[in-house]
Amino acid sequence: MERGRLRDELKKLLGPGRISFAPQDIVTYSSDMYPATQIDKLGKMLPQVSPAAICFPEDAAEVQLLVRFCSQERVPVVPCGAGSGVCGGTLPPEGAVVIDLKRMDRILRFDPKAGIIEVEPGIIGERLEDWLNSKGFTLGHFPSSIACSTVGGYVACRSAGQYSSRYGKIEDMTVGLSVILGDGNQLDLGILGGGNRRDPMLAVILGSEGTLGIVTQVALRVEPLPELVDFSGFAFVDIEDGIACMRRLLRAGLRPTVLRLYDPLDSLIAGMHSTTASGEDVHRAASKLSGLKGLLAGALTDLNEAGIAVALLRPSMLNRIAELLPARCMMIIGVQGDKASVARQWDEVRSIAQACRGEDLGPEPGYHWFKRRYAVSYKQSRIFAAGAFVDTLETATTWDNLVPMYRAVLKAMGKEVFLMAHFSHAYREGCSIYFTFAGYRPTSRAAHSIYKRAWREGIEAVTRYSGTVSHHHGVGVLKRWAMGRECPGGIELFSAFKKIMDPERVMNPGKVYNLD
Amino acid sequence: MNGTVSGTRLRKELGKQLPAHRISVSDSGRYVQVEADSAQDVCYVVSVASREAAPVFPVPCLGRIPPVDGWHIRLSLSRLSAITDFSPDSGLVCVQCGTGMQRLSDWLAEKGFALGVHPEQSCEMELWEFMLSAASNSFGPRFGFKRDQVLSLSAVLPNGRLFRNSVSPARSTGPDFSLPLLHSAGRFGLPLEIYLRIHPLPAQRVFLTFALDDLPAAVERTWEVASAATPELIEIGVNRLAPGGLPQRFVLVELWGEGKALSVRKELVRKLLGDVARPSEVPYEMLLAFEKTYRFVEGQTRHVTLSRDSLKDLVEGLPPGGGPVTLRIRGFVDGLVSVTAGCNDEAECAILPSEESAPSGSRESRRILDAAAGMLDGSGVFMRLPEMWGGRG
Incomplete structure (x- = not known):
């Protein structure tokens, strides 16, 4: 449909103030936090495609009107929450209608006896958590983006929070959904449809990213x-010991609130007090390394902005130097309950940590982490400000594959980018690894090239060890190419559901699976 | 489904990739039976079936192949019986679909592990049937339902293509199709290999048995026991034909652990059940041995998942001396139980709600699942699999 006519029709559907064609909005909604689009911005490139309109419905009936209209007119629809996704899950195709759900942010029903809350999708995670806290409850979902992400976004990409070892991922918390399907019909699932949380269709909608x-x-x-x-910190001689401790804690039936193991470099970057195995301060130990190595090691540990670009031009060398840093691996553990239960859990935790050669560092590192638990995402802007890029690859696999996969990804991606990792989101059968990587090239074209190569190398290493290509960030457009490895045959099932639920294929085209 | 393909043609097409000695034809039964030796064999058989619009039925133990107009393919999966991966560290075992559940259970026990569910006792059921049918279900509050035991799986889709998801404890890679696969009694595909969660056998296992007078009161109390003591198994049993000396209504509790923690849980169970149940001296195994007191009639054994309210209605509505001959109520997970009823005829089982009236999903949810399965399986290769266990085709 011609853009002008589309806008006229949309104006008829929604009242004034709930639709925007303003150029600044069109540009803003042309991208999300997908780092490839940030690289474009560094190169002063405007998005190549743009949506036709941004709509702000205020209830499900208005969403239904919009989707029905778009389906009839075969206009692509892109649902959008807070736009904090990092996989390009809300990148619109040319001429799409973006449906921003942030005005649908009401708390609809709270049943403290049943422990159920019903909300609209646009509510920001932090606001929901604050509201629940005021009633003496918690959702238990604490992504680092909690201040700038919505419940709808969590559900769309199967998000995980920092307390997932205790509370699970969002799919474990979701017991019902109402959905306006691509054909405009409403589908009520789980307890909202008169069933229960084991409704198999919940598993189909969760993670479908608006498709x-x-x-x-x-x-x-x-x-x-x-x-x-309560929080505490522990130090382990190496990654292997730390992982053994995590595994034993989970296999012993403990469900720590927080369980995070940092590799040596991430331990330093996270800014935690760290000592070498001999008790020396790591920063001092690093400065003793001679020549260039010492210089780069010093730049890294201080995350000096001026040094970033220069250092990132030589990622292989930088990664090798990082291996030489004589740091130990830090682990943050949190436990919860009543006073007696917390004491019992600490006894068990300390006993297992000790058996794995872990040193109890006391509460300070734990509370240090707690205070700064949402800060990591904001550190990334310093890297972009230096003209470089930063991204994260979050994967998961079984315990026996974890260390080999960690080493393989470091080796594979280390040729292109500088990287570090931490292990969090632990389960009885395995754990997630969260790689943070940074790279730099003077032109955005060259930066795109190494960004893409790093991802390819990383995903190939992950799939060699049967790991998942995404643990909690979703697929979007970034990892779509890898879905054939992640889930062979998945596209056949996806197509079958798509034909039934979105026959005109208007819903968020090109995300998760590429049907074209 | 056109039903026009001939046995000769099916044999010819299958013989293009499979050795003749693994294909046999029953002219009287109008089926071709194939012994599959690998996942590739299964994919090939299903792709031929899809092309020729011939229904495929794996050879079941508990279920029955329904009457079919025209020729169909019977697929024996018993040669696919390897344990392909065993990881004590990750608590996982990877098993091919034709592996007998009892054999798997015994093999794991030798290694010091157990499954999180009981294998079906009435026949040597293979893994694929165990997962697709409603049979057997839950070990209890600690380990959940049988579908909770699956970490990842591979399956053959109705067009013969292979489906597989990553071997990961959690993912964020689009919809999780393994649930529709396992919930649809095979209409979306047939599992070929499954990574199952396993649990170390404990230092000690404690078995508690109780006889019941007031069944509805005991059922309500059992929810509390499940939540407070998280027993590895908790089961309410009704056996109208229990021989003299055995209680007709009882609760079984199994607890794993050791030392003081185990003693504390044991006392908690006794305390919570104290005023609604009498401790029984009858051995656990004897109470569980339903088959010794009543022969289940295949096809008249009903399995249904019920909510707490539906279960309450069921037990309050049981007619004195009537209703199902046997009832096994397990699970008590997420407000749900799994009920298996043994009946001599439909009338005895009439009190049980159907899976349709007490569903996990809404009517609309089931409509979409049905439509998507139909879309995927245009040739009707797997559409009638649910009928093997009395479900809808």
Whole structure:
């Protein structure tokens, strides 16, 4: 449909103030936090494609009107929450209608006895958590983007928070969904459809990233706030010991609130107090390394902006130097419950940590992490400000594959980018690894090239060890090419559901699976 | 489904890739039976079936192949019985679909591990049937339902293509299709290999048995026991034909662990059940041995998942001396139980709600699943698999 006519029709559907064609909005909604689009911006390139309109519906009925109209007119629809996704899941195709759900942010029903809350998808995670806390409850979902991400976004990409070892991922909390399908019909699932949380269609909508429909209501399981949450830090000689400790904690049936193991470099970058195995301060130890090595090591540990670009031009060398840093691996553990239960859990945790050669560093590193737990995403802007890029590859695999996969990814990506990792989101059977990587090239074209190569090398290493290509960030357009490895045959099932739920294929085209 | 393909043609097409000695034809039964030796064999058989619009039925133990107009393919999967990966560190075992559940259970026990569910006792059921049918279900509050035991799987889709998801404890890679696969009784595909969660056998296992007078009160109390003590197994049993000396209504509790923690849980169970149940001296195994007191009639054994409210209605509505001959109520996970009823005829089982009236999903959810399965399986290769266990085709 011609853009002008489309806009006229949309104006008829929604009242004034709920639709925008303003150039600044069109540009803003042309990208999300996908680093490839940030690289473009560094090169002063405007997005190549742009949506026709941004709509701000205020309830499910308005979403239904919009989707029905777009389906009839075969206009692509892109649902959008807070736009903090990093995989390009909300990048619109040319002429699309973006449906921003942030005005649908009401808390619809709270049943403390059943431990269920029903909300609209546009509510920001932090606001929901604050509201629940005021009633003595918690959702238990704490992504580092909590201040700038919505419940609808969590559901769309199967998000995970920092307390996932205790509360699970968002799919474990979701007990019902209402969805406006691509054909404009409403589908109520789980407890919102008169069923329960084992409704198999919940598993189809969760993670579908708006490709089958738009979630307009979410029913979530909530839990009473614990009496006490306590944190502590531990230091391990190497990654192997740290992972053994994590595995043993989980296999012993413990469900720590927080369980995070940092590799040596990430331990330093995270800014935690760290000593070498001999007790010397790591920063001092690093400065003793001679010549260039010492210089670069010093630049790294201080994350000096001026040094970033120069250092990132030589990622292989930088990664090798990082290996030489005599740091230990830090682990942050949190436990919760009543006073007696917390004491019992610490006894068990300390006993297992000790058996794995872990040194108890006391509460300071734990509370240091807690205070700065949402800060990491904001550090990334310093890297972009230096003209470089930064991104994260979050994967997961089984315990026996974890160390080999970690080493393989370091080796594979280390040729192109500088990287570090931490291990979090632990399960009985395995754990996630969160690689943070940074690269620099003087032109955006060259930067794109190494960015793409780094991802390819990383994903290939992950899939060699049967790991997943995404643990909690979703697929979007970034990892779409890898879905054939992640889930052979998945596209056949996706196509079958797509034909039933979105026959005109208007919903968020080209995300997750490429049907063209 | 056109039903016009001949046995000769099916044999010829299958013989293009499979050795003749693994293909046999029953002219009277109007089927071609194939012994599959690998996942590739299965994919090939299903792709031929899809092309020729011939229904495929794996050879079941508990279920029955329904009457079919025209020729069909019977697929024996018992040669696909390897344990392909065993990882004690990750608590996982990878098993091919034709592996007998009892054999798997015994093999794991030798290694010091157990599955999180009971294998079906009434026949040597293979893994694929165990997962697709409603049979057996839950070990209890600690380990969940049988579908909770699956970490990842591979399956053959109705067009013969292979489906597989990554071997990961969690993912964020689009919809999770393994749930529709396992919930649809095979209409979306047939599992070929499954990574199952396993659990170390404990230092000690404690078995508690109780006889019941007031069944509805005991059911309500069992929810509390499940939540407070998280027993590895908790089961309410009703056996109308229990021989003299055995209680007709009882609760079984199994606890794993050791030392003080185990004692604390044991006492908690006794305390919680104290005023609604009498401790019984009858051995656990004897109470569980339903088959010794009542022969289940295949096809008249009903399996249904019920919510807490539906279960309450069921037990309150049981007619004195009537209703199902046997009832096994397990699970007590997420407000749900799995009920297996043994009946002599439909009338005895009439009190049980159907899976349709007490569903996991809404009517609309089931409509979409049905439509998507139909879209995927245009040739009707797997559409009738649910009928093997009394479900809808």
